[in-house]
Amino acid sequence: MYLGIDVGGTSFKAGLVDENYRIVDKEQIEAARGAENYGEYLAGAMAELCRRLLDRNKAWDKVSCVGAGMPGFVDPDEGVIMFTPNLPLEKVPIRELFKAHSPLPLYIGNDANCAALGEYHAGCGGGAHSMLMFTLGTGVGSGFIVDGRIYTGWNGAAVEAGHMLLVMDGRQCGCGRRGCLEAYASATALISDAREAMSGAPESLLWQTAGGRLEGVNGKTIIDALVMGDRTARGVWDNYLKYLAQGIINGLNAFQPELVCIGGGISNAPDEELLIPLQRAVEGKTLAKGTHKQATLKKALLGNEAGIIGAALLGR
Amino acid sequence: MYLGIDVGGTSFKAGLVDENYRIVDKEQIEAARGAENYGEYLAGAMAELCRRLLDRNKAWDKVSCVGAGMPGFVDPDEGVIMFTPNLPLEKVPIRELFKAHSPLPLYIGNDANCAALGEYHAGCGGGAHSMLMFTLGTGVGSGFIVDGRIYTGWNGAAVEAGHMLLVMDGRQCGCGRRGCLEAYASATALISDAREAMSGAPESLLWQTAGGRLEGVNGKTIIDALVMGDRTARGVWDNYLKYLAQGIINGLNAFQPELVCIGGGISNAPDEELLIPLQRAVEGKTLAKGTHKQATLKKALLGNEAGIIGAALLGR
Numbered sequence: 153m154y155l156g157i158d159v160g161g162t163s164f165k166a167g168l169v170d171e172n173y174r175i176v177d178k179e180q181i182e183a184a185r186g187a188e189n190y191g192e193y194l195a196g197a198m199a200e201l202c203r204r205l206l207d208r209n210k211a212w213d214k215v216s217c218v219g220a221g222m223p224g225f226v227d228p229d230e231g232v233i234m235f236t237p238n239l240p241l242e243k244v245p246i247r248e249l250f251k252a253h254s255p256l257p258l259y260i261g262n263d264a265n266c267a268a269l270g271e272y273h274a275g276c277g278g279g280a281h282s283m284l285m286f287t288l289g290t291g292v293g294s295g296f297i298v299d300g301r302i303y304t305g306w307n308g309a310a311v312e313a314g315h316m317l318l319v320m321d322g323r324q325c326g327c328g329r330r331g332c333l334e335a336y337a338s339a340t341a342l343i344s345d346a347r348e349a350m351s352g353a354p355e356s357l358l359w360q361t362a363g364g365r366l367e368g369v370n371g372k373t374i375i376d377a378l379v380m381g382d383r384t385a386r387g388v389w390d391n392y393l394k395y396l397a398q399g400i401i402n403g404l405n406a407f408q409p410e411l412v413c414i415g416g417g418i419s420n421a422p423d424e425e426l427l428i429p430l431q432r433a434v435e436g437k438t439l440a441k442g443t444h445k446q447a448t449l450k451k452a453l454l455g456n457e458a459g460i461i462g463a464a465l466l467g468r
Numbered sequence: 469m470y471l472g473i474d475v476g477g478t479s480f481k482a483g484l485v486d487e488n489y490r491i492v493d494k495e496q497i498e499a500a501r502g503a504e505n506y507g508e509y510l511a512g513a514m515a516e517l518c519r520r521l522l523d524r525n526k527a528w529d530k531v532s533c534v535g536a537g538m539p540g541f542v543d544p545d546e547g548v549i550m551f552t553p554n555l556p557l558e559k560v561p562i563r564e565l566f567k568a569h570s571p572l573p574l575y576i577g578n579d580a581n582c583a584a585l586g587e588y589h590a591g592c593g594g595g596a597h598s599m600l601m602f603t604l605g606t607g608v609g610s611g612f613i614v615d616g617r618i619y620t621g622w623n624g625a626a627v628e629a630g631h632m633l634l635v636m637d638g639r640q641c642g643c644g645r646r647g648c649l650e651a652y653a654s655a656t657a658l659i660s661d662a663r664e665a666m667s668g669a670p671e672s673l674l675w676q677t678a679g680g681r682l683e684g685v686n687g688k689t690i691i692d693a694l695v696m697g698d699r700t701a702r703g704v705w706d707n708y709l710k711y712l713a714q715g716i717i718n719g720l721n722a723f724q725p726e727l728v729c730i731g732g733g734i735s736n737a738p739d740e741e742l743l744i745p746l747q748r749a750v751e752g753k754t755l756a757k758g759t760h761k762q763a764t765l766k767k768a769l770l771g772n773e774a775g776i777i778g779a780a781l782l783g784r
Binding site: 446 | 541543550551558559596597598620621622623624625626627628629631632633634635636638643644645710711714717718719721722723724725726753754755756757758759761762763
């Protein structure tokens with residue numbers, strides 16, 4: 153069996169994963185906001201999650217290590233969390249800290265990379281040569297799996313497809329650059345675009361699906377209005393797809409994977425609104441035109457569980 | 469010993485390469501423009517180059533295969549040239565055709581990938597974990613070496629960094645998309661930008677270095693005017709570096725190599741005009757900020773020989 157932890161900004165989720173890569177038991181701890189020494193606190197909380205799952209399932213002799221996905225840039229070789237945008241963790245030697253709390257060796261990875269690894273092995277991967285995953289959520293996460301493993305680059309920070317610049321001197325991105333894919337293709341960007349469009353369209357169904365309030369807008373309310381045939385939602389969505397498609401083409405020209413996996417909240421849109429138009433926009437636009445080896449776009453299958461399962465497989 | 473061929477649009481160059489990755493003898497054939505069946509013609513010309521080199525050096529028993537770099541998209545596994553923009557070669561099973569002309573097994577690769585492999589092993593690579601190369605010539609070629617090998621992706625067409633879109637709805641690129649790095653950072657783009665700037669600047673030294681004619685402008689004449697302190701050249705160059713730097717940052721966020729190698733004609737610019745400002749523009753701008761593992765930019769060392777040496781090493 154395998155043990156995986158998904159470290160999020162608001163909670164830490166752990167799962168015990170069986171040999172078929174299915175989660176057989178789960179545990180969760182809400183993240184304490186004001187912990188003094190956050191690295192030390194996180195190490196303790198992670199060990200506590202492991203203890204609960206292994207005690208309850210009498211599985212101490214069935215796992216040999218634990219893996220954890222971190223919401224930021226990690227050095228997987230050194231076991232150090234280098235930087236996280238949403239948690240006070242900078243250059244935290246989490247593998248070392250974890251040793252004081254648990255006998256299990258700890259492997260760490262970036263959370264989007266873990267989600268990609270989980271989807272590859274237990275979700276939509278299906279034994280593909282390679283898979284590039286885009287997670288369309290608060291940000292745009294990404295991960296690349298080749299030979300069944302995460303590609304992390306020399307320093308652990310590779311495959312940040314959300315932070316490829318698509319628009320020279322474009323929108324400010326959280327990473328410090330301007331014009332990154334994330335600033336156009338995250339759920340956050342989609343919601344912001346929808347709100348802006350709504351202001352000039354009082355008749356739009358976007359108001360209705362959002363309960364009449366700009367604050368009520370989320371990915372789902374936008375997709376709902378789109379499916380209901382709303383013109384304003386259509387304009388916002390088509391523009392969103394335009395940027396996303398160019399980001400995917402850039403990713404294909406860089407990595408040429410067999411499979412592109414689309415995950416995150418936005419991937420819940422119906423295929424005819426997301427996968428099919430994206431596949432159409434991408435086909436024949438990469439440098440691999442003319443070959444039958446064209447990447448296939450697929451929807452992620454595991455939802456939030458992908459991160460736990462992938463983390464569990466880090467030490468395999 | 470190794471045998472490598474660099475297939476260009478105007479000539480085919482071959483080299484016999486020793487165990488220290490140095491070219492010990494060379495041969496060249498000017499490409500016949502109007503050959504009826506170009507794939508068949510190319511196979512024969514390549515075999516003739518091999519024959520001349522191996523006969524002259526009495527080296528038939530010293531090589532076990534031959535490698536060739538092709539100016540386009542190839543399927544290295546199948547030994548098929550899929551498409552070349554500047555030669556009439558589409559879906560040409562060159563490995564199969566070559567068999568009728570030579571007893572040597574043939575390995576093929578993309579020419580920019582071969583140049584990267586050559587630079588990695590015999591040039592500026594220096595045993596780095598990984599190396600991303602940009603070749604700034606007529607186009608922007610690129611190649612990525614990891615674990616000492618070319619990364620080609622599932623279909624052979626990976627790492628086309630010149631065809632990452634940097635400017636949404638930007639300049640038309642030869643690949644069919646708009647706004648690719650190549651449309652801004654190739655020597656062709658630089659020359660075109662310089663010519664445009666010259667039209668409004670009759671006093672510019674760009675006229676002088678180009679012999680007073682727009683047709684006289686090339687990469688070298690622009691760099692010469694720049695080094696002489698010409699303001700117009702400076703404006704063109706700074707704009708050129710802006711796009712190139714963002715392309716390199718995108719490449720770093722994708723691959724996070726230990727080394728970035730800059731080759732091609734433009735890389736002959738003095739370090740203080742190219743490498744140093746690029747390194748400055750890139751530092752702290754990637755997602756790997758905060759780590760000591762920051763990629764180093766280096767200049768390619770082998771010039772045109774990189775492609776022959778890299779091709780020679782394809783079958784190693």
